[in-house]
Amino acid sequence: MVTSGLVVVGVDGSASSLVAVDAAAREARLREARLRVVHAFVWPAMHVPMGPSSLGPPEGGIRNMVEHLVAEAVARARAAAPEVDVSHAVVNGEPLTVLEAQSRAAELVVVGSRGMGGFVGLLVGSTAVHLAAYGRCPVLVVREQPNAAGPIVLGVDGSPAGERAVDFAFAEAALRRTGLVALHAWTTWNAPLPPPQEASTPYANPPGALAQEEERLLSEALAGRRERYPEVAVEHRAVHGRTRETLIEASRSAQLVVVGARGRGGFAGLLLGSVSQALLHHAYCPVTVVRGKE
Structure with a gap:
């Protein structure tokens, strides 16, 4: 960097x-x-x-x-x-x-x-x-004296706007010599549908297909960073749940939460998304907001 x-x-x-x-x-x-x-x-x-x-x-x-x-x-x-x-x-x-x-x-x-x-x-x-x-x-x-223990929690949504947040979180974990929890929360409302298995039943997918697609999205969002930061221990978490609540709960045991300014669910023209704002108000640890490429 x-x-x-x-x-x-x-x-x-x-x-x-x-x-x-x-x-x-x-x-x-x-x-x-x-x-x-x-x-x-x-x-x-x-x-x-x-x-x-x-x-x-x-x-x-x-x-x-x-x-x-x-x-x-x-x-x-x-x-x-x-x-x-x-x-x-x-x-x-x-x-x-x-x-x-x-x-x-x-x-x-x-x-x-x-x-x-x-x-x-x-x-x-x-x-x-x-x-x-x-x-x-x-x-x-x-907000208050940060906890020196615990990992860095990275909120991942797979959007291009969040790539700089991923880079920042890995670099920060390396500087602090701590682990990184890459957390991606999804629901059936904010996750894109996987490719249909049969054209005759466009919404029919095997059980677990949506969860597998979200796991794949998380892995792709982190691609290449583990090779650049081999010293950083990374834990993948793809969680079925609401993004704001999931990240706020994860912040209880973290020393820092890192998120992008806006995710894939943001409204066009909005500079700061609802997830970022919720974390600034309610996280239990410091929060770093990283804007995407202009």
Whole structure:
């Protein structure tokens, strides 16, 4: 995989973003990449002094607050991965716009699931969801301290859009030195019909033919990767069940779930599919969303 050697993490001072810093530092260390800590600074709607008030302490003011939270994130990243080259940037703009622009030069963008602007009760913030849809590189969304044990779970649907997710998952498993569970969930409603056995009975197929066809789809989707990553132990799971529920359940014992942004059941023009969104909201571990070829 050709990489840029840069991991970007978005921070806003929230507890969720600090957990994302830890995860981003580990990812940069694994990749022997640089880490850039980025804060998107939105100018207040009303006129507010950027510096400290004449009536307040010298360390007050919005600009000092921003510099403090970024410095805290940088220090945390260096403590988590001392060998990583850590830089930082404070960029004027709305978080989604800033991070989407940063993703153009990165191999991975890491964000927390919710930031300072999240609504109470909302499981995943709008920045995380929208960045997963619009980011130009894989986006890792971290909800809480990830479990270092367990395999990587890869959601496979056999669509061309999911090929980059397969490549990413194998490379990530190799970097983390862990196993990979390639999981393909299907139902009679979302699986294509196997070729009919007899022209006179176009829908008559031997018992188990549909399951065999889905097993074949899973094997074809993984073709060639096992040869490129012989060190990765791969478990095939073709499961008769609903995709969202099956992947969410599998995430209980995983350290990471990897999915494509959209699958073969997506509506044309939709940048982020329902399965990806469901995992961002309900998975029990971090989730990486990988967009397909533009």
